[in-house]
Amino acid sequence: MYLESQVKNDIIEIGRRLWLKGFVAANDGNITVRVGKNEIWATPTGVSKGFLKPEMLIKLDLDGNVISGTWKPTSELKMHLRVYKERDDVMAVVHAHPPVATSFAIVGKTLDAPIMPEAVISLGVVPIAEYGTPSTEELPENVSKYLQECDALLLENHGALTYGPDIYTAYYRMETMEFYAYISLLTHLLGGARELSEDKVRKLVEIRKKLGVKGRYPVQRLFKRYNINKEEIKEEQLVDMVTRITKRVLEEMGQ
Numbered sequence: 001m002y003l004e005s006q007v008k009n010d011i012i013e014i015g016r017r018l019w020l021k022g023f024v025a026a027n028d029g030n031i032t033v034r035v036g037k038n039e040i041w042a043t044p045t046g047v048s049k050g051f052l053k054p055e056m057l058i059k060l061d062l063d064g065n066v067i068s069g070t071w072k073p074t075s076e077l078k079m080h081l082r083v084y085k086e087r088d089d090v091m092a093v094v095h096a097h098p099p100v101a102t103s104f105a106i107v108g109k110t111l112d113a114p115i116m117p118e119a120v121i122s123l124g125v126v127p128i129a130e131y132g133t134p135s136t137e138e139l140p141e142n143v144s145k146y147l148q149e150c151d152a153l154l155l156e157n158h159g160a161l162t163y164g165p166d167i168y169t170a171y172y173r174m175e176t177m178e179f180y181a182y183i184s185l186l187t188h189l190l191g192g193a194r195e196l197s198e199d200k201v202r203k204l205v206e207i208r209k210k211l212g213v214k215g216r217y218p219v220q221r222l223f224k225r226y227n228i229n230k231e232e233i234k235e236e237q238l239v240d241m242v243t244r245i246t247k248r249v250l251e252e253m254g255q
Contacts, residue, residue, distance in 0.1 A: 019050025030074035044071035082140035098178035
C-alpha cells in the first residue's frame with residue numbers, strides 16, 4: 001500500500017528541486033511515479049515543475065488511460081510508459097534539461113570518461129539515445145535500446161532521462177549526471193582530465209556491488225575504452241615490430 005498524499009508530495013518536491021537547480025525552464029520536464037503494477041502518477045503538461053499542486057497530478061494506467069485527475073498529462077508520457085513496461089524494477093522516472101548534460105547531448109558527446117569515483121559507482125557511463133521527435137513513438141523506441149543496461153541517459157538534442165527504484169533515487173541520478181557533465185566540461189577547459197586506470201575502475205565497480213546499489217550498470221560500455229586502448233597498443237607494437245624486422249632484413253641484404 002502507499003499513501004497517495006505522500007506520493008503527490010514527493011512529486012511536488014522533486015519538481016521544486018528540478019526548478020530550483022535550473023534543470024528545467026518554464027514548463028519543461030516531467031515526472032512520473034509507479035504506485036502499482038499498472039498505475040502511475042504523472043505531472044501535467046504546460047505547468048512549471050516548480051509550482052506544482054496536488055490537484056494538478058494525474059493517475060493513469062500503463063496504457064496511458066486516465067484513471068483520475070482533470071489535467072492533461074505530460075506530452076512525454078509515452079517515453080515514461082516505455083521505461084515502466086520494460087523495467088519492472090523502476091518505480092520513478094524523471095525527465096529534465098540540465099544545462100551542461102544537455103549540452104553534451106547536443107554536441108553528441110557521451111559521458112563515459114572515468115574521472116570521478118562517485119560517477120563511476122553510481123552511473124558508470126551515460127550513453128546518448130538517438131534523437132526522436134518529442135511526444136511521438138520515435139523517442140521511446142530509441143530510449144528502449146539502452147534501458148536494459150543503463151539507469152541514466154542523455155537524449156540527443158533534447159535533455160536527459162533518469163529512473164530508479166524510487167523518485168529520490170531517480171532524481172539524485174539526474175543531479176549526479178549534471179555534476180559529472182559539469183566537472184567533465186571544466187577539466188576539458190583546463191587541459192583534459194587524468195582518467196582513472198582500469199584497475200582503479202574495477203575496484204570501484206566492486207565497491208558498487210558491496211554497497212548493493214540497485215539498478216542496471218553498463219559494465220561493457222564502461223570498460224570499452226580500455227579495450228580500445230589495448231587494441232591500439234597492440235597495433236602500435238605490431239607496426240614497431242614490422243619496422244624493426246624490415247630494417248634488420250635490409251641490413252642483412254646490405255641495403
